[in-house]
Amino acid sequence: MTGTDVRTEAEDSGPSGYAAARLRLLTEGARSGPPRRAALAELTDDWLGGLFTAAAKDLRGASLVAVGGYGRGELSPRSDLDLLLLHDGSDPGAVAALADRLWYPIWDLGLALDHSVRTPAEARKTAGEDVKVQLGLLDARHLAGDLGLTAGLRTAVLADWRNQAPKRLPELQELCAERADRQGELQYLLEPDLKEARGGLRDATALRAVAASWLADAPREGLADARRRLLDVRDALHLATGRATDRLALQEQDQVAAELGLLDADTLLRQVYEAARVIAYASDVTWREVGRVLRARAVRPRLRAMLGGGKPVVERSPLAEGVVEQDGEVVLARAARPDRDPALPLRAAAAAAQAGLPLSLHAVRRMAATVRPLPTPWPAEAREQLVTLLGSGRPTVDVWEALEAEGLISRLLPDWERVRCRPQRNAVHIWTVDRHLIETAVRASELTRRVSRPDLLLVAALLHDIGKGWPGDHSLAGEIIAKDVAARIGFDRSDVAVLSLLVRHHLLLIETATRRDLDDPATVRSVAEAVGTQSTLELLHALTEADALATGPAAWSSWRGSLVADLVRRVSAVLAGDVPEEPEPAAPTAEQERLAIEAYRTGGPVLALRAQREPVTEEESAQEPLGVELLIAVPDQPAVLPAVAGVLAVHRLTVRTAELRTLTLPDDVEDGAVLLLNWRVAAEYGSLPQAARLRSDLVRALDGTLDIAGRLAERDAAYPRRRGWIAPPARVTVAPAASHHATVIEVRAQDAPGLLHRIGTALEKAGVRVRSMHVSTLGSNAVDAFYVTTGAGEPLPGEDAGSLARVLEATLRG
Numbered sequence: 002m003t004g005t006d007v008r009t010e011a012e013d014s015g016p017s018g019y020a021a022a023r024l025r026l027l028t029e030g031a032r033s034g035p036p037r038r039a040a041l042a043e044l045t046d047d048w049l050g051g052l053f054t055a056a057a058k059d060l061r062g063a064s065l066v067a068v069g070g071y072g073r074g075e076l077s078p079r080s081d082l083d084l085l086l087l088h089d090g091s092d093p094g095a096v097a098a099l100a101d102r103l104w105y106p107i108w109d110l111g112l113a114l115d116h117s118v119r120t121p122a123e124a125r126k127t128a129g130e131d132v133k134v135q136l137g138l139l140d141a142r143h144l145a146g147d148l149g150l151t152a153g154l155r156t157a158v159l160a161d162w163r164n165q166a167p168k169r170l171p172e173l174q175e176l177c178a179e180r181a182d183r184q185g186e187l188q189y190l191l192e193p194d195l196k197e198a199r200g201g202l203r204d205a206t207a208l209r210a211v212a213a214s215w216l217a218d219a220p221r222e223g224l225a226d227a228r229r230r231l232l233d234v235r236d237a238l239h240l241a242t243g244r245a246t247d248r249l250a251l252q253e254q255d256q257v258a259a260e261l262g263l264l265d266a267d268t269l270l271r272q273v274y275e276a277a278r279v280i281a282y283a284s285d286v287t288w289r290e291v292g293r294v295l296r297a298r299a300v301r302p303r304l305r306a307m308l309g310g311g312k313p314v315v316e317r318s319p320l321a322e323g324v325v326e327q328d329g330e331v332v333l334a335r336a337a338r339p340d341r342d343p344a345l346p347l348r349a350a351a352a353a354a355q356a357g358l359p360l361s362l363h364a365v366r367r368m369a370a371t372v373r374p375l376p377t378p379w380p381a382e383a384r385e386q387l388v389t390l391l392g393s394g395r396p397t398v399d400v401w402e403a404l405e406a407e408g409l410i411s412r413l414l415p416d417w418e419r420v421r422c423r424p425q426r427n428a429v430h431i432w433t434v435d436r437h438l439i440e441t442a443v444r445a446s447e448l449t450r451r452v453s454r455p456d457l458l459l460v461a462a463l464l465h466d467i468g469k470g471w472p473g474d475h476s477l478a479g480e481i482i483a484k485d486v487a488a489r490i491g492f493d494r495s496d497v498a499v500l501s502l503l504v505r506h507h508l509l510l511i512e513t514a515t516r517r518d519l520d521d522p523a524t525v526r527s528v529a530e531a532v533g534t535q536s537t538l539e540l541l542h543a544l545t546e547a548d549a550l551a552t553g554p555a556a557w558s559s560w561r562g563s564l565v566a567d568l569v570r571r572v573s574a575v576l577a578g579d580v581p582e583e584p585e586p587a588a589p590t591a592e593q594e595r596l597a598i599e600a601y602r603t604g605g606p607v608l609a610l611r612a613q614r615e616p617v618t619e620e621e622s623a624q625e626p627l628g629v630e631l632l633i634a635v636p637d638q639p640a641v642l643p644a645v646a647g648v649l650a651v652h653r654l655t656v657r658t659a660e661l662r663t664l665t666l667p668d669d670v671e672d673g674a675v676l677l678l679n680w681r682v683a684a685e686y687g688s689l690p691q692a693a694r695l696r697s698d699l700v701r702a703l704d705g706t707l708d709i710a711g712r713l714a715e716r717d718a719a720y721p722r723r724r725g726w727i728a729p730p731a732r733v734t735v736a737p738a739a740s741h742h743a744t745v746i747e748v749r750a751q752d753a754p755g756l757l758h759r760i761g762t763a764l765e766k767a768g769v770r771v772r773s774m775h776v777s778t779l780g781s782n783a784v785d786a787f788y789v790t791t792g793a794g795e796p797l798p799g800e801d802a803g804s805l806a807r808v809l810e811a812t813l814r815g
Contacts, residue, residue: 002568004182004556009214016048016106016109016110016347016737017309017525019045019048020110021043021109023044024042025237026040026041026044026544027041027078027240029812033231033233033236034207034229034232034233034236035448037076037236037277038075038076038077038232038236039075040679041049041076041078042067042071042074042075042076043074043100044146045071045076045082049065049082049084049103049144049145049631050065050145050360051566052102052106052682053065053099053103053144053145054148055102055151056099056102056103057099057145057146060095060096060099061147062088062089062090062091062098062146062147062150063086063087063088063089063096063146063150064086064087064088064143064144064145064148064150064151064733065084065087065103065142065143065144065145065330066084066085066086066087066142066143066144066149066154067082067083067084067085067086067136067140067141067144068083068085068137068138068325069083069115069136069141070083070140070221071083071142072137072140072141072142072432073140073142074142074202075232077232077235077239077247078235078236078239078242078625078801079113079239079243079245080239080242080245081113081114081115081116081245082112082113082114082115082116082335083116083137084103084114084115084116084117084144085116085117085118085119085138085141085148085152086099086100086103086116086117086118086119087119087120087121087147087151088118088119088150089120089121089147089150090120090635090783096118097118097238098395100116100118100588101767104116104489108392109526110121111764112246112301120553121150121153121154121157121574124138124154124158125157125158125161126793127153128158128161129161129165129438129814132169132172132173132176132284133176135158135161135162135169135616136173136207136210136510137208137582138154138158139159139162139209139210139213139562140156140209141154141155141158145426149776151492159213159275161217162210162213162214163213163214163215164215164216166216167216167295167298169214170211170214170216170291171291172600173207173210173297174288174291177199177203177204177207177284177288180199180203181198181199182653183197184197184198184201185198185199185201185282186198186200186277186281187200187201187273187274187277187280187393188273188274188275188277188278188281188422188433189201189274189426189431189432189433189436190202190434191251191270191426192249192250192251192564193248193249193273194246194247194248194249195231195234195235195249195273196235197247197249197275199275199281199284200276200277200278200279200281200284200327201231201238201277201280202228202231202232202235202247202291204262204280204281205228205231205280207284208224208283208284208287209776210601211287211291213601215353216288216291216294216295217291217294218287219283219284219286219287219288219674220282220283220286220362224280224283225282226276226279226281227275227276227279228276228280229282230272230273230275231273231276233245233261234249234257234261234269234272234273237260237585237658238253239259240260241257241260248364248625249270249273251266251674253271253600254266255413256788263553264494265660267424267426268394268421270424271422271423271424272515272531274424274433275424278402278405278406278422278534279406281401282402282406285325285359285402286362289329289330291454293328293329293330301392301704306440310783316328316535317332317334319334319350319686320353320355320356320686321337321349321352321685321686321698322348322446322684322686322687323337323338323342323345323348323349324337324345324349324352325347325352326356326358326775327361329358329359329363330358330359330360330361330364331352331353331356331358331359331360332361332364333345333349333364333367333368338370339367339368339371339372340371340373340444341373342372342381343372343373343374343375343376343383343512344375344379344382344383344386344703345372346365346368346369346404346409346413347367347370347383347387347390347413348382348386349364349368350386350390350400350401350403350743351387351389351390351781352405352781353392353396353400354389354393354394354396354397355389355393355396355781356396356402357396358396359399359400359403360404362402362403362547365404365406365407365409366407368409369407371411372409372445372579373411375413378488378490379489379490379491380487380597381491382489382492383490383491384490384492384777385780386780387460387490387780387783388455388459388460388779388780389781389782390443390778390780391442391445391446391459391460391462391463391780392442392446392449392459392782393446393781394443394446394447394727394728394782395443397439397442397446398436398439398443399441401439405421405435413488416467416482416486416804417435417467417469418470419467419469419471420434420435420438420466420467420469420470421435422435423435425437426561426610429552429553429555429556430552430553431552431553432551432552432553432577433664434466434469434470437466437552437751438462438463438464438466438467438550440551441460441462441463441465441466441548441551442459442462442463442547442776443551444462444546444547444548444550444551445458445461445462445543445544445547446459446729447547447729448546448547448729449543449727449729449782450730450731450749450750451539451732451734452494452536452539452540452542452543452749453536453539453747453750453784454499454536454540454545454779454784455749455779455780455782455784456779456780456782457496457499457503457540458490458540458543458544458547458760459485459499459780460490460500461483461503461504461507461544462547462548462582464479464482464483464486464487464500464504465479465483465503465507465544465548466507467477467479467483467486467502467504468481468482468504469480471731472596476505476506476507476508477505478508479505480501480502480504480505482499483500483503483504483505483506484497484500484501484503486774487500487501489534492511495746499536499540502531502532502533502537503537503540503541503544506531506532506541507541507544507545507548508801509528509531510528510541510542510545510568510569511545511548511549511671512564513528513568514561514564514565514568514690515561515564519564519567519571520794523553525568525571525572525575526575528553528568528572529572529575529576529813532572532576533576534576535573535576535577538569538572538573538576542565542566542569544762545565546562546565550730551559554649557621566727574803580648583768584630584651589664589677592609593632593634593664593677593679594628594664594667595665596608596609596633596634596677597634597675597677598675600635600636600664600675601634601636601666601673603803604636605635605636605700606633606635606696607634607635607696607768608631608632608633608634608635608692608698608699609631609632609692610629610630610631610689610695610698611629611630611631611632612662620685628657628681628682628683628684628785629642629681629682629683629689630679630681631649631678631679631680631681631682631695632678632679632680632716633645633677633678633680634664634675634676634677635676635678635703636665636675636676637673637674637675637676637704638672638676639729640761640765641661641676641678642661642757642760642761642764642765642771643705643709643758643761643762643765644699644702644703644709644761645678645680645699645702645761646755646757646758646760646761647702647709647710647713647755647758647761648695648698648699648702648707648709649680649682649695649757650709650713650754650755650757650758651698651709651712651713651716652690652694652695652698652747653684653685653686653687653754654683654684654685654689654690654753655683655684655685655754655778656680656681656684656757656776656778657682657777658680658773658776658777659678659679659680659681659685659774659776659777660678660679660680660773660774660775660776661677661678661771661773661774662676662772662773663675663676663677663678663772663773664677665675670719685754688787698796708760710762711754713754713758716754728781729747729751730810730814730815731748731750731751731810731813732748732749732750732810733746733747733748733749733806733807733809733813734746734806735802735803736786741796742772742788742790742796743772743773743788743789743790743796744788744789744790744797744802744805745786745787745788745789746789746798746802746805746806746809747784747785747786748760748783748784748785748786748787748809748813749782749783749784749785750782750783750785750813751779751781751782751783752781752783756783756813757776757783757785759810759811759813760785760813763808763809763812764789764805767792767808768792769789769791769797769803769805770791770792770794771787771788771789771790771792772788772789772790772794773788774786774787774788789805
């Protein structure tokens with residue numbers, strides 16, 4: 002039977018004919034999806050039109066209007082019929098009788114009905130009081146009766162909506178946010194509400210309303226398809242259950258998947274999650290644009306008055322090379338060339354996450370369309386920017402999702418595609434696999450002060466469940482994938498081995514602590530053998546906690562934490578064994594010795610900036626540290642460390658690695674000592690300063706005529722602090738038995754301009770001597786070790802060492 006035949010049967014046979022035609026349409030296998038929804042709406046239109054015509058007879062000034070989902074022509078098998086009986090108010094009694102003749106046949110068929118009877122003025126008034134009513138009227142569609150009456154209402158409602166948009170859109174946004182808080186995020190829920198959850202059908206309707214306001218528009222790519230997919234799933238859910246439900250319950254997912262011709266329930270959920278992710282991201286971008294437009298409208302009159310009617314200047318603040326902040330978003334600089342700068346997406350993402358700002362949709366799309374693939378292995382900068390992004394805390398989530406929405410994550414990490422939107426059928430887990438991995442990185446960013454290699458912790462957090470996209474034990478599969486990914490992004494062989502071990506054993510501590518007898522020496526020995534080193538143990542401990550916290554509230558507790566900590570203490574004792582002697586320092590190179598002699602003879606600082614040599618192989622390209630080498634030799638004197646660090650901070654140079662040691666000159670040259678600093682630095686953005694300028698400022702810093710603290714404070718005041726991620730507080734510890742010749746103070750803190758200057762100043766005020774130091778910046782984390790002694794060259798007494806650590810910690814937290 003054709004669609005025309007179905008409609009004719011419905012018209013000829015009244016309610017019973019409509020019911021039969023409706024049943025036939027819903028059970029025939031030929032049509033599904035949008036064609037069936039449109040056919041069902043058309044069939045219902047014809048039936049209701051016939052009812053109205055028969056009941057209205059000679060009544061004028063009335064019309065029947067479909068609103069909401071029915072107004073859009075999208076009827077699911079168990080959808081409500083949203084109807085408005087519109088009238089001009091001339092004959093209320095006749096309209097009431099007409100309403101009875103319309104509503105009762107619908108109820109008699111057992112169909113859900115949402116109805117109202119109003120004049121155009123009443124409809125507009127109600128819409129002005131209730132944004133939900135106004136949204137329904139935006140989709141008003143004429144069914145029968147006075148077409149002019151319906152058209153007039155549609156025109157008036159749309160004009161009201163556009164005129165009132167500055168007031169109504171914030172109300173709508175608040176409704177969407179409240180609903181998201183109640184219902185959760187569709188893209189992560191095991192039993193999602195397809196309509197009410199964030200990223201669901203209500204959000205898609207809200208985006209249509211925003212577009213109708215002409216104030217802003219949603220990203221359209223993929224949005225219609227995502228909405229269609231959710232409607233298809235709801236249709237199948239209605240048919241499978243026979244109920245008007247929007248909740249995709251676990252026990253019904255296999256049946257719904259079969260109805261849609263999908264392989265299994267996991268495939269179904271993955272499609273739902275992908276659709277929800279598109280809608281949720283479009284919502285984020287759209288509401289951000291709405292806020293930007295409304296702020297601009299509020300500010301523009303004041304700016305015009307201040308500028309005498311001139312065009313306001315758009316402020317652009319640099320964040321990184323090729324990346325700037327503009328109007329509350331991170332955008333590409335005008336000179337940025339994504340086609341020549343393959344690390345730009347990671348650099349922009351890291352800058353956005355560090356600043357707590359969203360990535361501009363235009364910027365992400367431009368990079369996705371033009372950026373070249375990264376070489377294999379990645380250059381060092383790309384790896385550093387990835388680590389910085391992962392270590393930026395909560396803002397990492399939104400930035401990562403922006404990259405993923407345009408396919409950049411899967412291009413950077415092809416193995417990500419297997420875990421993307423993958424559900425986890427475990428009541429303990431509250432996230433999909435990919436979102437859990439990002440959440441673990443967020444949690445790990447709070448624990449970076451506990452480990453000496455925060456970069457390995459953060460990357461392990463990202464990869465620890467990467468094997469869940471493959472059959473078999475995900476830890477074993479993940480070990481192989483992690484080894485490949487780590488090598489591809491440029492870690493050296495030893496780091497690759499550590500990362501693959503962490504992924505292989507990421508469940509070892511929690512499973513052993515909660516399932517084994519810790520008093521059995523064999524248990525502790527087996528863990529020690531698997532872990533191998535103290536540094537790997539501390540990484541595994543932090544990863545275990547981050548993983549559990551990112552799983553859900555049921556996965557971690559103080560009891561579990563204490564069991565794991567007890568196991569770690571026992572394993573650490575086994576691994577400690579004999580503490581190795583501190584290695585002898587390496588002999589100076591000829592250039593270092595030359596600079597030292599020149600500094601001693603001239604009595605002032607001597608420095609050399611060495612450009613990074615061109616790497617010969619791709620592996621060298623990945624392993625070459627960032628920036629350029631800076632060699633400084635200074636006659637041994639107080640306050641060298643804060644002076645050098647301060648001058649570099651003033652010139653906006655980021656310290657990537659730094660070593661300081663005392664060099665005794667050869668006996669046949671001079672009888673004296675020189676401080677030798679071998680640092681690697683990089684410009685925050687722009688080009689490096691000239692070596693002569695650095696030396697000049699260093700001379701002034703050492704003789705006290707350059708006010709470094711004042712210059713840094715001035716610069717901080719000129720750039721308002723952005724509301725970015727709040728980093729965990731700095732942690733300063735005394736490394737036990739790390740050296741027989743000095744006390745080792747370890748500082749783990751968020752990297753920031755002037756950080757090393759502050760540390761050096763505090764050590765100088767404490768009256769200790771820095772015998773040597775080893776500084777490294779891993780992503781956004783600074784991990785520094787200072788070998789300090791008393792003025793007599795002896796290790797600090799235990800109490801003094803602890804006091805110094807507390808003073809440093811207080812200084813960095815202040």
